[in-house]
Amino acid sequence: MGNSNSTAVGTCLSNAVGGNNASLAFPSKLLYQLTDVKPYNLDIPVTPAAVTYPESADQVAAIIKCAAKSNLKVQARCGGHSYGNYGIGGVSGAVVVDLKNLQQFSMDTTTWTATIGGGTLLADVTKRLHNAGGRAMAHGTCPQVGLGGHATIGGLGPTSRMWGSALDHVEEVQVVLANSSIIRASEIENPDVFFALKGAGASFGVITEFKVRTEPEPGEAVRYSYSFDAGTTTEKAKAFKDWQSLISDPGLSRKFASEVVIFELGMIVSGTFFGSKAEFDALNISSKLPQSDSVSITVFNDWLGLVSHWAEDVALQIAGGIPSAFYSKSLAFRPSDIIPSSGVDSLFEFLDTADKGTALWFAIFDLEGGAINDVPMDATAYAHRDALFYLQTYAVDIGRVSTTTRNFVNGINQVIANALPNVQFGAYAGYVDPELPNGQRAYWGSNLPRLEQIKRAIDPNDVFHNPQSVQPAAS
Numbered sequence: 001m002g003n004s005n006s007t008a009v010g011t012c013l014s015n016a017v018g019g020n021n022a023s024l025a026f027p028s029k030l031l032y033q034l035t036d037v038k039p040y041n042l043d044i045p046v047t048p049a050a051v052t053y054p055e056s057a058d059q060v061a062a063i064i065k066c067a068a069k070s071n072l073k074v075q076a077r078c079g080g081h082s083y084g085n086y087g088i089g090g091v092s093g094a095v096v097v098d099l100k101n102l103q104q105f106s107m108d109t110t111t112w113t114a115t116i117g118g119g120t121l122l123a124d125v126t127k128r129l130h131n132a133g134g135r136a137m138a139h140g141t142c143p144q145v146g147l148g149g150h151a152t153i154g155g156l157g158p159t160s161r162m163w164g165s166a167l168d169h170v171e172e173v174q175v176v177l178a179n180s181s182i183i184r185a186s187e188i189e190n191p192d193v194f195f196a197l198k199g200a201g202a203s204f205g206v207i208t209e210f211k212v213r214t215e216p217e218p219g220e221a222v223r224y225s226y227s228f229d230a231g232t233t234t235e236k237a238k239a240f241k242d243w244q245s246l247i248s249d250p251g252l253s254r255k256f257a258s259e260v261v262i263f264e265l266g267m268i269v270s271g272t273f274f275g276s277k278a279e280f281d282a283l284n285i286s287s288k289l290p291q292s293d294s295v296s297i298t299v300f301n302d303w304l305g306l307v308s309h310w311a312e313d314v315a316l317q318i319a320g321g322i323p324s325a326f327y328s329k330s331l332a333f334r335p336s337d338i339i340p341s342s343g344v345d346s347l348f349e350f351l352d353t354a355d356k357g358t359a360l361w362f363a364i365f366d367l368e369g370g371a372i373n374d375v376p377m378d379a380t381a382y383a384h385r386d387a388l389f390y391l392q393t394y395a396v397d398i399g400r401v402s403t404t405t406r407n408f409v410n411g412i413n414q415v416i417a418n419a420l421p422n423v424q425f426g427a428y429a430g431y432v433d434p435e436l437p438n439g440q441r442a443y444w445g446s447n448l449p450r451l452e453q454i455k456r457a458i459d460p461n462d463v464f465h466n467p468q469s470v471q472p473a474a475s
């Protein structure tokens with residue numbers, strides 16, 4: 001950006017936030033990286049052109065107008081938990097629209113539809129819904145993640161098999177588009193925009209307000225965990241094979257959520273059952289898994305207590321809410337992509353023997369399906385309506401991510417690709433992987449061509465951009 005352009009955009013942005021200089025930061029500001037940029041992934045350095053803190057949809061619109069006029073890219077930031085730092089642009093030079101001031105909340109107690117500001121973190125979503133009549137919605141387990149980046153990408157959590165993904169709760173939004181118009185989108189109003197925002201939101205606008213369907217909080221729930229810490233490679237592989245058979249049962253209850261976390265110190269099969277202890281016991285899960293080293297079964301009758309317990313998950317302890325240098329990849333498995341027995345053996349052999357350098361790592365297999373997959377593939381941009389489970393691999397390094405760590409994470413996917421050579425794996429856009437070749441195809445699959453058409457219609461100059469955002473279709 002030349003000097004005169006940078007002065008012009010600076011003045012324009014300052015006017016956009018009503019001349020309030022506290023609502024604006026530029027690279028010249030002391031401690032800009034620490035106080036305003038705040039990258040989540042320390043392995044991906046990014047210096048935005050400006051970080052803005054609008055207080056209304058009108059201010060968001062004015063900011064977007066300034067950026068577009070100066071040919072600058074724009075990304076919204078809500079919780080700032082993008083693996084690729086996409087909330088700050090993913091590469092240097094973007095204008096960041098930090099939505100932390102958009103915290104409006106209300107509940108319509110006739111329809112139980114909640115209106116939630118576009119800058120709300122999941123911890124506050126949980127609390128505000130609880131206080132507004134004991135209501136809840138599906139979302140992931142990290143309290144510091146933002147609804148803005150979550151309900152525009154997917155939003156998969158323990159209740160998703162019962163209620164769908166976070167974005168399946170969204171019934172209407174207020175959004176600011178690239179031409180700086182403030183519109184509402186729903187299945188009836190601007191349905192193409194609505195389709196695009198539900199899975200590929202970052203490429204299409206800044207959502208300033210969500211209207212979401214809510215559910216009564218679940219009553220009694222059982223949190224279970226079976227540890228296989230002391231097992232040999234073969235024993236852990238056997239436990240994984242048993243888990244895979246368990247979750248492949250098409251009749252498996254939707255009240256049953258489950259994950260396998262494999263890490264340096266062992267392996268844990270855990271999850272939540274949204275029903276009574278008696279119902280859980282009747283499932284007889286322990287008979288479907290090998291003898292474990294330790295079993296923990298806890299009954300919860302209070303929703304907030306259960307949600308806090310999720311945040312103590314071992315994987316979250318490693319990934320956590322704190323910025324670090326890490327590398328992560330994901331794979332989506334359909335029911336036909338069950339890893340064959342020999343492939344599971346190779347995977348556990350690799351996990352036990354590969355060089356991991358200094359990395360703290362985990363591989364997490366997350367059961368999905370259920371209500372998420374009731375929604376047709378082409379109903380929303382989110383394109384993995386046929387996924388039964390996901391694998392997420394994640395490795396945190398000291399300083400920058402080393403080649404050894406990167407090779408380890410890539411190696412896990414390679415072992416699985418070798419075991420399932422004919423599978424074209426999709427990836428979850430919520431776990432963005434900036435190094436994934438053709439990421440758009442892996443994230444949005446068969447919905448990509450329609451998304452590219454919508455992009456051409458509403459953001460032909462690609463204002464809303466990150467390194468893997470949807471590109472406008474060629475004319």
Ligand SMILES: Cc1cc2nc3c(=O)[nH]c(=O)nc-3n(C[C@H](O)[C@H](O)[C@H](O)COP(=O)(O)OP(=O)(O)OC[C@H]3O[C@@H](n4cnc5c(N)ncnc54)[C@H](O)[C@@H]3O)c2cc1C
Pocket residue numbers: 075076077078079080081082083085086087088099118119139140141142144145146147148149150152153154155156157201202205206207208316319320321430431466
């Ligand atoms: C520790 C941890 C745990 C996680 N656990 C889960 C989980 O259990 N389940 C799951 O599904 N995912 C999970 N995720 C992934 C998470 O859902 C995504 O990283 C999500 O995109 C983060 O949203 P954010 O608002 O925090 O991030 P941001 O960096 O603020 O935003 C991410 C992307 O969304 C865009 N965006 C943000 N707000 C808006 C808005 N209002 N309008 C339009 N675009 C917007 C940004 O521009 C950016 O491109 C986890 C991530 C972390 C780091």
